[in-house]
Amino acid sequence: MAVIGTQLVVSMVMASIIQKLQPHFSAARWLLSRRLVRYLHPTDDHLRELAGVQAPKGKGRKRDDRRADGKTDKEFTVPCNINLQLETAKVERVDIIGLQFYTEYQWLVDFSACALVIYLLTEGYYYLVQPRAEVNLSVIWCLLVVVFILSLLCNLTSAYFTGDDDGERSICLVFGFFFLLVSMAALITSENILEFGLDRAYTSLSDTISGFLGSQGMETR
Numbered sequence: 031m032a033v034i035g036t037q038l039v040v041s042m043v044m045a046s047i048i049q050k051l052q053p054h055f056s057a058a059r060w061l062l063s064r065r066l067v068r069y070l071h072p073t074d075d076h077l078r079e080l081a082g083v084q085a086p087k088g089k090g091r092k093r094d095d096r097r098a099d100g101k102t103d104k105e106f107t108v109p110c111n112i113n114l115q116l117e118t119a120k121v122e123r124v125d126i127i128g129l130q131f132y133t134e135y136q137w138l139v140d141f142s143a144c145a146l147v148i149y150l151l152t153e154g155y156y157y158l159v160q161p162r163a164e165v166n167l168s169v170i171w172c173l174l175v176v177v178f179i180l181s182l183l184c185n186l187t188s189a190y191f192t193g194d195d196d197g198e199r200s201i202c203l204v205f206g207f208f209f210l211l212v213s214m215a216a217l218i219t220s221e222n223i224l225e226f227g228l229d230r231a232y233t234s235l236s237d238t239i240s241g242f243l244g245s246q247g248m249e250t251r
Contacts, residue, residue, distance in 0.1 A: 036159075037167040040151050044144045058139035059123060066121040072114065080112045130189075134182050141178060145171040165242060 078084070083106045126132055145168075152168035155161075190198040216224055 035164065036155055037152055037164065040148055040155075041167055041171070044148050048140060048144055052136075052140055056136055056140055057143045058136040059126075061139065062126055063121045063123065067118040068121055068125060069116040070119055072116065074106075077108050077112075077114075078106065080114055081106070081108045083107075131182070131186065134185070138175075138178050138182060142175050145175050165238070 148171050149168040152166060156166070187202055190202050193199070
């Protein structure tokens with residue numbers, strides 16, 4: 031079977047689903063708004079009632095004295111020990127759409143979900159049909175997910191380094207050196223402990239590509 035086959039059809043269908051379904055339903059939006067709530071700001075009348083502060087009435091000497099001190103009728107002092115119960119509201123799309131990197135987050139989660147579906151369908155197709163001369167397109171989708179993740183991480187890191195807060199820059203440096211230490215420990219660890227089967231995967235990939243190129247009349251070395 032050629033490259034333009036079942037895998038390409040599945041990829042085109044999922045790409046169409048991303049384009050058509052994302053404005054109406056998003057996995058990223060569902061994850062954020064499923065359990066998150068926001069607290070509503072109390073009104074001035076509610077705060078005056080809890081603090082025991084009476085609202086200003088009419089015109090008088092006290093009101094003139096407050097204006098002379100540079101204060102308005104809307105300004106009043108609220109004690110820290112009042113029993114204030116804030117009301118909650120469900121987080122909607124309009125509440126989070128203005129957050130930084132929200133669009134990148136939404137695209138990454140939705141694209142990753144589609145890539146996962148394509149990977150599962152492709153693995154089921156390979157298990158049932160067992161094609162010999164086809165390139166696994168789900169690997170390309172997984173590589174695109176990795177590229178998008180690295181791009182978003184670079185943008186986040188640059189935002190932390192260009193900010194005014196030195197603490198975020200220090201956290202990035204600490205975690206960078208930590209993962210460098212972990213990678214160095216993984217390099218010196220015996221292969222019997224950390225064996226992921228990369229050699230077998232590379233051999234299988236090479237045989238698949240060689241068989242596909244041979245079926246197309248191309249020579250491989």
